[in-house]
Amino acid sequence: AQRVTQPEKLLSVFKGAPVELKCNYSYSGSPELFWYVQYSRQRLQLLLRHISRESIKGFTADLNKGETSFHLKKPFAQEEDSAMYYCALGSSNTGKLIFGQGTTLQVKP
Amino acid sequence: GAVVSQHPSRVICKSGTSVKIECRSLDFQATTMFWYRQFPKKSLMLMATSNEGSKATYEQGVEKDKFLINHASLTLSTLTVTSAHPEDSSFYICSARDLGGQISYNEQFFGPGTRLTVL
Numbered sequence: 001a002q003r004v005t006q007p008e009k010l011l012s013v014f015k016g017a018p019v020e021l022k023c024n025y026s027y028s029g030s031p032e033l034f035w036y037v038q039y040s041r042q043r044l045q046l047l048l049r050h051i052s053r054e055s056i057k058g059f060t061a062d063l064n065k066g067e068t069s070f071h072l073k074k075p076f077a078q079e080e081d082s083a084m085y086y087c088a089l090g091s092s093n094t095g096k097l098i099f100g101q102g103t104t105l106q107v108k109p
Numbered sequence: 110g111a112v113v114s115q116h117p118s119r120v121i122c123k124s125g126t127s128v129k130i131e132c133r134s135l136d137f138q139a140t141t142m143f144w145y146r147q148f149p150k151k152s153l154m155l156m157a158t159s160n161e162g163s164k165a166t167y168e169q170g171v172e173k174d175k176f177l178i179n180h181a182s183l184t185l186s187t188l189t190v191t192s193a194h195p196e197d198s199s200f201y202i203c204s205a206r207d208l209g210g211q212i213s214y215n216e217q218f219f220g221p222g223t224r225l226t227v228l
Binding site: 034036042043044092096097099100101 | 143155202204215218
């Protein structure tokens, strides 16, 4: 079964602390993974895609096929990073995105 | 580029009435659009895949006669909630793929959402 799991509902850190938002997936084919972010009262927007191997706003995510994980990391959290983060799995068969439950990141001053 | 709009942003209606929500791709053509429902502080639940020129594909458990989807053009999909009831109150979000311009086949661009409240 295709599934995305984000085990933490809420992650609260202080400004300047490292952040890791966990994401594990279950997929029988070759996965395509994304991180989407939803700031307060804004639409969902793409943060990272694994195929691009990019760093956006200081965030990075590495696909680990052995551990079936795609954790999102940032070495020094900023207050403006406070938002809801969703990990999503793309199904090449259907073109659908399967979303995790989401993790609220709260960065305290 | 790749902007998706939704209209209205907020609607309040009486129980038993029907409500139409529009989703438009503003600067690209979208043969496929998706409709989601989002509950407070929860994940997005895919309701259906809207295909231009053909019938929508509904996810298991979603009533197709309740949630009518029409994708009449390459830039417009509509979701009509028929005979709405208070339990239909939710945040409805659409998305689209810009196959001509995006890096990843599965990447989706999201609209701002429509808050439906049924009294």
